[in-house]
Amino acid sequence: ATVDKSGHRHFMAKEMAEQPSIIQKALAAYTNEADGILNLPEGVQFNDIRRVVMVACGTAFYACQVAKYWFEQIARIPVEIDIASEFRYRDPVLERDDLLIVVSQSGETADTLAALRHVAGHVRRTLAVVNVPTSSIAREADVVMPILAGPEIGVASTKAFTAQLLSLLLLAAKAGLDRGKMNADDLTTLMSEIQAAPGLMSQALDRAQEYARIAEELAESDDVLFLGRGAMFPMALEAALKLKEISYIHAEAYAAGELKHGPIALIDKTLPVVIFAPRDVLFEKTISNMQEVMARHGQVILLTDADGAKLAGEVQNVIVMPKAPTIVAPLIYAIPAQMLAYNTALARGTDVDQPRNLAKSVTVE
Numbered sequence: 525a526t527v528d529k530s531g532h533r534h535f536m537a538k539e540m541a542e543q544p545s546i547i548q549k550a551l552a553a554y555t556n557e558a559d560g561i562l563n564l565p566e567g568v569q570f571n572d573i574r575r576v577v578m579v580a581c582g583t584a585f586y587a588c589q590v591a592k593y594w595f596e597q598i599a600r601i602p603v604e605i606d607i608a609s610e611f612r613y614r615d616p617v618l619e620r621d622d623l624l625i626v627v628s629q630s631g632e633t634a635d636t637l638a639a640l641r642h643v644a645g646h647v648r649r650t651l652a653v654v655n656v657p658t659s660s661i662a663r664e665a666d667v668v669m670p671i672l673a674g675p676e677i678g679v680a681s682t683k684a685f686t687a688q689l690l691s692l693l694l695l696a697a698k699a700g701l702d703r704g705k706m707n708a709d710d711l712t713t714l715m716s717e718i719q720a721a722p723g724l725m726s727q728a729l730d731r732a733q734e735y736a737r738i739a740e741e742l743a744e745s746d747d748v749l750f751l752g753r754g755a756m757f758p759m760a761l762e763a764a765l766k767l768k769e770i771s772y773i774h775a776e777a778y779a780a781g782e783l784k785h786g787p788i789a790l791i792d793k794t795l796p797v798v799i800f801a802p803r804d805v806l807f808e809k810t811i812s813n814m815q816e817v818m819a820r821h822g823q824v825i826l827l828t829d830a831d832g833a834k835l836a837g838e839v840q841n842v843i844v845m846p847k848a849p850t851i852v853a854p855l856i857y858a859i860p861a862q863m864l865a866y867n868t869a870l871a872r873g874t875d876v877d878q879p880r881n882l883a884k885s886v887t888v889e
C-alpha cells in the first residue's frame with residue numbers, strides 16, 4: 525500500500541504527529557487488556573541471561589543508550605552498548621549467557637546485520653527490535669520484537685525512535701520481572717506511568733509556536749550545543765543529530781557534566797545552548813551547568829517542566845514541557861528534539877524528507 529502525507533507538509537511532520545497514537549497502539553498490543561500485564565513476543569525472557577549487549581546505528585543507537593539506563597535501573601542487569609560499525613570489528617568479549625539485542629528501524633542496515641551475524645552462535649540468544657518484520661535482521665535473529673510504528677518514509681527517523689524506546693522500556697520491565705527485581709505492584713506502577721506517555725507526548729507536540737519561535741533563532745546560527753544528564757544525554761545527542769541531518773547546522777551534544785572539560789571554551793553570545801532538564805534528581809546539577817553557560821553569555825534554551833521553570837529562575841528562553849514521570853521522560857523529550865530540528869529546517873528551506881547525502885537505510889558498509 526502507498527503511504528501519503530495525510531495533509532501534512534512533510535512525511536516527517538506526519539510521522540511526528542502520529543507518535544502518540546503509535547505508542548498507544550504498541551502498548552495495547554504488548555499488554556493484556558484485562559490486567560495490564562505484559563504480553564511480549566514468545567521467546568522474550570531474561571531468566572537465563574546475565575548481561576545484555578545492545579548494538580545499533582544512528583538514531584537506533586541513541587534508543588539503546590536510553591535503554592541502558594532503563595535496564596540498569598529497572599532490572600539491575602549489566603548492559604553494554606555499542607555502535608555496530610565499532611562492535612563488529614573490535615573482537616568484543618561475549619559470554620554464553622549474554623543476550624544480544626540489535627535495534628534497527630529498517631532491519632537492513634549492513635553494519636547492524638553484520639554485528640548480528642558476528643555473534644550468532646556465541647551468545648544464548650539474539651533479539652531483533654525492528655520496524656520491518658520481514659527484514660533480514662528480523663529473519664536472522666532468534667526472537668523478534670516488532671516496534672509497530674508503521675512505514676517510516678522521512679529519512680530522519682522520528683516515530684521509529686519513540687517506538688523503539690517504548691519496546692525497549694517494555695523489555696526492561698520484563699527483565700525486571702524475570703530477575704525478581706520488580707514485583708506485581710512495581711509493574712502496576714510502572715505500567716500506569718507508561719500509559720500516561722501518549723497523552724504527555726500529545727501535549728509536547730502542542731508547543732508548535734514555541735518550537736517555531738526558537739527555530740527562527742537556531743536557523744541563524746552556525747553551531748548549536750545540546751546538553752543533558754542521565755537519559756537526557758542521549759536526548760541531547762538525538763536532538764543534535766536531527767538538527768545536523770535536516771538543517772545542515774553543525775550541532776554537538778555533551779553530557780552536561782562534561783561541559784567544563786571542553787565545550788565551555790566554545791561559549792560566547794552567539795552560541796545557542798539547548799538544555800534538557802526535566803525536574804528530576806539530576807535537575808539541580810544540570811541547572812548549575814546552565815548557569816555556567818549563562819555566565820559566559822551563551823543563549824540558553826531550557827526545556828523543562830513547570831516546576832523546573834519556577835526553580836530555574838530568570839532564563840532567556842524556556843519551553844515548558846508537560847510534567848512526566850522520570851522513567852517515561854525520554855518519550856516526551858524526544859518530541860522537542862525532533863520539533864526544533866524540523867522547524868529549523870523549515871526556516872532554512874532545506875529538503876526535510878530527503879536531506880542531501882543521507883539514505884533512509886544504509887545497506888552498504
Ligand code: G6P
Nearest residue numbers: 581582583584628629630633681
Ligand atoms: C540511517 C538513517 C537513520 C537511522 C540509521 C540506522 O542513517 O538515516 O535515520 O537511524 O540509518 O538505521 P536502522 O534502519 O538500522 O534503524
